[in-house]
Every structure is written in structure tokens, then in C-alpha cells.
Amino acid sequence: MPIIIVINDFPEVEDESEYEQLCAGVRLGIEQILTFATKKSNKLEYIAVITGKDSNAHVLSHLTRDYGSIRENLDRLTLPEKIDWREIISCINELIFEEWMMDGKTFVFCLVGERPTKLSKSRKRPATPEADFYFKFEFESHIQIMIMAEDGNMTKRYYEKVLAGNNQKGSIECVNWQNNDTISKKFTSSISLLSPPHIVTLLCGKISCQVQLYPPVKPFFGIVKHEQVNKRIGSKLKIYGFISLNDLASPPFFSKHFLIPTGSRTEDAPKKEDDRGNVPNVTVLLHGSLKVRQMAAVVQLAPNWFGLICSCSDSKKKSNLILYVLEAGSEPVTWLGDFTSMMISNELSDNNPFLSEKKSPFPIKTDERPSYNQPTISWIKSSGVQADIQKVVRFAKKLPEKENLFYKEVNRVKKAALSYGFTSLILGLSDILEREMTSNDSLSSSAKDHLSRTVAALRSPAACNVDFIISSK
Incomplete structure (x- = not known):
């Protein structure tokens, strides 16, 4: 369950001591998130940190459970002034789909300053339906916006648009960055409510x-x-x-x-x-x-x-x-x-065949007895794949007498491999048939022609088409 920490839109502070205090407040808030993730019940959290660099979104720490590396990067943290929020969301989308690619909710913690981000005219996008994409995440998410200000009511108006684009799945908190106790309590309560065990x-x-x-x-x-x-x-x-x-x-x-x-x-x-x-x-x-x-x-x-x-x-x-x-x-x-x-095996009678012969009662045998073979292949175990490949090789050794059965089994295995997404099996089968063709001196010239034609068909791009049928013609 990933947690994305976003640091964006902090006002320029001329007083150096005040700026250092603001940076320390941001680090303390992130430290509360890392402390929560370090606990035994939450030690599986992946955390990433995104901030700004040269007026662009920058990934400070990729998704990781190495919280020590995150703390090292935070020591060199500088607060960005204003980054286009749409670039931030686009960066988060790319990060999740490149490094996570899993179902589940993603928690997005946004640490922002007292003023809202103002989109410059040069970077403002046209009002098209595609522009709304940049204000929405492409995965299930919860946004927690932490405004580092004692009274951030004016700032809330802008970030309410972010929550509106996220279907209101989130909340906004104002944090007095000059009070360490307030920072600890606010961040701890916010992260605890988001992920109850x-x-x-x-x-x-x-x-x-x-x-x-x-x-x-x-x-x-x-x-x-x-x-x-x-x-x-x-x-x-x-x-x-x-x-x-x-x-x-x-x-x-x-x-x-x-x-x-x-x-x-x-x-x-x-x-x-x-x-x-x-x-x-x-x-x-x-x-x-x-x-x-x-x-x-x-x-x-x-x-x-x-x-x-x-x-x-x-x-x-x-x-x-x-x-x-x-x-x-x-x-x-x-x-x-x-x-x-189901029942416990100890409760079976002593004359039960499963106990006397040490047989497994599974799979369950049904009363239905079909009078025909199943047209599809079911590979529950690896032994099933091996048995079907061996069957193809047996028919290959008996070519051209078993020509019809050989092509029938090859097409069945090819179709099953495509259905399971096991495309490498098709190339593996072609290698096995090629090895059989070159190593078996007892094969007739007609049999070698059938095998060479089959190997070429299995290695062709058309073999990945389910409707493609390999035949002797």
C-alpha cells in the first residue's frame, strides 16, 4: 500500500531562521509518517517523496521501504515555491504505474504552504476535456492536504478543487508549523485514520x-x-x-x-x-x-x-x-x-479405501462420465504440460503414419499456450521438435519434412494468432 508524500507551494521566506524552522516543521511532519510506517503492524508500507526542482516536479525518493534513505534525502530538502499541480499529479501517476502496478488504495500526503499555487498564463492549458485528466488520479486514492499555516482558510479554496477532482476522497488540515507538538499530533492523527489495521x-x-x-x-x-x-x-x-x-x-x-x-x-x-x-x-x-x-x-x-x-x-x-x-x-x-x-480423515472408518491404500480422496470424482475427450487442455500442474509435450513428441516419432494426430496435438497445445499467455511454450515446442528432427536418424525424409514445416510455422508471427491452424498442406 504506497504512500506518496508531496511537498509543494511554499512561500518565499527571507528570514533564514524562520525558513529553517519551516523546513524543520516539514521534516517533523514527514518523520511522523515514517514513524507510523516503521511500526510492526504497518511495516509493509512503501513510501515515495515528490518535490520541486527547477520549477518542475521531481521525485526525491522513489517507492521504497528503506526509510533511512528517505531521511537522508530530507536532510538536503529545500522547499519549492510553486509547481503546477497538474505536473505533480502526472508525476504521481507515472510513479505508481511504473513502480507499483497493483490494485489497492494509494495515500497521497500533500504538504503545502500558506498560499495557493497560481498557474501562470504561459503554462495554462486550454479548457478541453483532456485537460481534466491532470486534476485526477488514475487509481484509487485518498488525498490528505496538510497546510503548514496556523490559519489557512484562504488556501483551502484552491485545494478544494483538487479534492473535487478526486471525488472528495480526502480532507484538508491546517497545521501550525511553529508548534512541534501540534505538528506531531496533527500528522499522527491523520495517518492513523487513513489506514486502520x-x-x-x-x-x-x-x-x-x-x-x-x-x-x-x-x-x-x-x-x-x-x-x-x-x-x-x-x-x-x-x-x-x-x-x-x-x-x-x-x-x-x-x-x-x-x-x-x-x-x-x-x-x-x-x-x-x-x-x-x-x-x-x-x-x-x-x-x-x-x-x-x-x-x-x-x-x-x-x-x-x-x-x-x-x-x-x-x-x-x-x-x-x-x-x-x-x-x-x-x-x-x-x-x-x-x-x-468435508470431514477429518481420522473420523473415517478403518476399512475405508483411502486409509487402507493411502490414496488421496482428491480430486473428487463426479457421477458424470462423458463419452468424448475434453477438447480443451487444463494445466493445473506442471506435469500436465510435460505430458502434453511428450504426447506431441511420441506422435512426431511415428510420422508420417500419425500425421493427423500429430497436427491435432500441436494445434491443441498451441491454442492452450495462447489462452494461458504461455507464448514461450510455443518456441520451446519448436526447439524440441527441431532437436528431434536433427538427432533422430531413424526418421524418414517425409517425417523430417513434416517436422521442418511445423517448426517454421511455430516460429512464424502467425503462430501467435489463435485462429492460425498448422497443417501438412
């Missing part, structure tokens, strides 16, 4: 703990089995059981979130009285067990709405608990069946 209770049998979901889970609105469904996550997440990751495969999910334990020692509390790091926590138990056993926890978010908790490792040193929110309904993963009908 989403705290829920995680229940696992008779033990429980409070966790933060980051980012917060959005309500689910959609159509499930021809019915309109509106779901909101409850205050308790109850774990119903565990399932192997091999059976889970790669299920579709609505959203995913970090599970962050809230039982960490605060900075203000004494270490002996609030040393919660030594207190057992459910998240630590879950993280270790799920990672070692290669399993996922099935959790209920709300009535008839489920999710999956998995241990996810970004690197050797970083590992997190991730909540995958599934679509609402009792059957969000088709090959796992009805979640409400």
Missing part, C-alpha cells in the same frame, strides 16, 4: 490469537450459482482442517493477504512487562507445521465463504503466512468438492 481473531481448535490482515479484505460481490452474493469477512477466522498442497494444486482465488501477528512488543511499553515475543503464538505454530508438512489450512471467513492459509517463502530468510481468499460459495475449488461436506 484490520484485526481479526484466528481460531485453531482451543487456541487463538489476534492477527492483522494486510491489506484488508475487500467485500465479495458477485454471482454464484445464478444468485447475487454479498459477503463481508467476519471478526473471527476459524480453521476447520488441513489439506495437502499436492491435492490443493493451484486453485483460483479472489485475493491474498499477509497474516501478521499483533502480539509483538510495542516500543513505548517496558520490555519486562510487555515482552510478548516470548509468548506462544498460533501463527508461529501454523507457520512451522504448514511449511514442514506441506499443507494448507482451510479457514472459514464468513458463512459459506472460505479461504486457505499457506506458508509462503520469498527467500531463504523471509517467510510469511498468506491468506488466500476464495470466491464465496461452498464449492470454490471444483476438484475439492463441497467444503461444507
Whole structure:
């Protein structure tokens, strides 16, 4: 969840001591934002700083979690006088889409002086519909404008236009920059209201703990089995059981979130009285067990709405608990069946075939038995891709007898690769067929002609067209 700090439009101050005091007030306000982001529950915030340089918008710090580098840049901060607000918004749009490219709300903190920005006539844009673009963000946002003045009512009039262009998603605060206590309180209250942590209770049998979901889970609105469904996550997440990751495969999910334990020692509390790091926590138990056993926890978010908790490792040193929110309904993963009908494996009878033969009950076998093969390819696991490629190679070795089946499988794999956006697989298949053509001396000249024609077709630009059919003609 990015936070963009904008420093713009400060009046020229002739008194050097007064200017230094104003700069110190701006740094103190930004320091409150960095302090908020440093807390355990908010340590995932990305922050960028945009200011002015040579009458143009300038990115002082790109989106980063290295708050130390931001503080170093602030030591060399000079307050810009007036930068066209439309250039600032354009700079923010480019920054978000180049460095973030993720869904979710972006918080924009604007630190401005006591006077409004006046657009010069030379830089004023014509009143066309396209000009309104510069007054609007291209992503969901919340603007918090902090006017560094004791009484900034005159300045509010201009910045109300900015909020109007943002559909009024924001607010304006006046801050007395000569009072450090006022600066700290104003900035702390503003940033705290913008991002309240989403705290829920995680229940696992008779033990429980409070966790933060980051980012917060959005309500689910959609159509499930021809019915309109509106779901909101409850205050308790109850774990119903565990399932192997091999059976889970790669299920579709609505959203995913970090599970962050809230039982960490605060900075203000004494270490002996609030040393919660030594207190057992459910998240630590879950993280270790799920990672070692290669399993996922099935959790209920709300009535008839489920999710999956998995241990996810970004690197050797970083590992997190991730909540995958599934679509609402009792059957969000088709090959796992009805979640409400699941039971613990220990409750199965001793003569159950799944226990006696150590077989997995998944995927669920339906009563439907189609009398024809599926025309489409479903690659849930990597083994499915490998099996289809091997099938093409087997038919290639039996050319020209298996000519029709060979071209049929090549076109099926090509179409599936384009459907999944797996275009590199098409080039990989052409390399495999070329290797087979050059290394297999037992192939006839007719078979090599078919393979060379297929390799050329797969490498042609037309291969990226779904309607393009590779044939022997």
C-alpha cells in the first residue's frame, strides 16, 4: 500500500531562521509518517517523496521501504515555491504505474504552504476535456492536504478543487508549523485514520490469537450459482482442517493477504512487562507445521465463504503466512468438492479405501462420465504440460503414419499456450521438435519434412494468432 508524500507551494521566506524552522516543521511532519510506517503492524508500507526542482516536479525518493534513505534525502530538502499541480499529479501517476502496478488504495500526503499555487498564463492549458485528466488520479486514492499555516482558510479554496477532482476522497488540515507538538499530533492523527489495521481473531481448535490482515479484505460481490452474493469477512477466522498442497494444486482465488501477528512488543511499553515475543503464538505454530508438512489450512471467513492459509517463502530468510481468499460459495475449488461436506480423515472408518491404500480422496470424482475427450487442455500442474509435450513428441516419432494426430496435438497445445499467455511454450515446442528432427536418424525424409514445416510455422508471427491452424498442406 504506497504512500506518496508531496511537498509543494511554499512561500518565499527571507528570514533564514524562520525558513529553517519551516523546513524543520516539514521534516517533523514527514518523520511522523515514517514513524507510523516503521511500526510492526504497518511495516509493509512503501513510501515515495515528490518535490520541486527547477520549477518542475521531481521525485526525491522513489517507492521504497528503506526509510533511512528517505531521511537522508530530507536532510538536503529545500522547499519549492510553486509547481503546477497538474505536473505533480502526472508525476504521481507515472510513479505508481511504473513502480507499483497493483490494485489497492494509494495515500497521497500533500504538504503545502500558506498560499495557493497560481498557474501562470504561459503554462495554462486550454479548457478541453483532456485537460481534466491532470486534476485526477488514475487509481484509487485518498488525498490528505496538510497546510503548514496556523490559519489557512484562504488556501483551502484552491485545494478544494483538487479534492473535487478526486471525488472528495480526502480532507484538508491546517497545521501550525511553529508548534512541534501540534505538528506531531496533527500528522499522527491523520495517518492513523487513513489506514486502520484490520484485526481479526484466528481460531485453531482451543487456541487463538489476534492477527492483522494486510491489506484488508475487500467485500465479495458477485454471482454464484445464478444468485447475487454479498459477503463481508467476519471478526473471527476459524480453521476447520488441513489439506495437502499436492491435492490443493493451484486453485483460483479472489485475493491474498499477509497474516501478521499483533502480539509483538510495542516500543513505548517496558520490555519486562510487555515482552510478548516470548509468548506462544498460533501463527508461529501454523507457520512451522504448514511449511514442514506441506499443507494448507482451510479457514472459514464468513458463512459459506472460505479461504486457505499457506506458508509462503520469498527467500531463504523471509517467510510469511498468506491468506488466500476464495470466491464465496461452498464449492470454490471444483476438484475439492463441497467444503461444507468435508470431514477429518481420522473420523473415517478403518476399512475405508483411502486409509487402507493411502490414496488421496482428491480430486473428487463426479457421477458424470462423458463419452468424448475434453477438447480443451487444463494445466493445473506442471506435469500436465510435460505430458502434453511428450504426447506431441511420441506422435512426431511415428510420422508420417500419425500425421493427423500429430497436427491435432500441436494445434491443441498451441491454442492452450495462447489462452494461458504461455507464448514461450510455443518456441520451446519448436526447439524440441527441431532437436528431434536433427538427432533422430531413424526418421524418414517425409517425417523430417513434416517436422521442418511445423517448426517454421511455430516460429512464424502467425503462430501467435489463435485462429492460425498448422497443417501438412
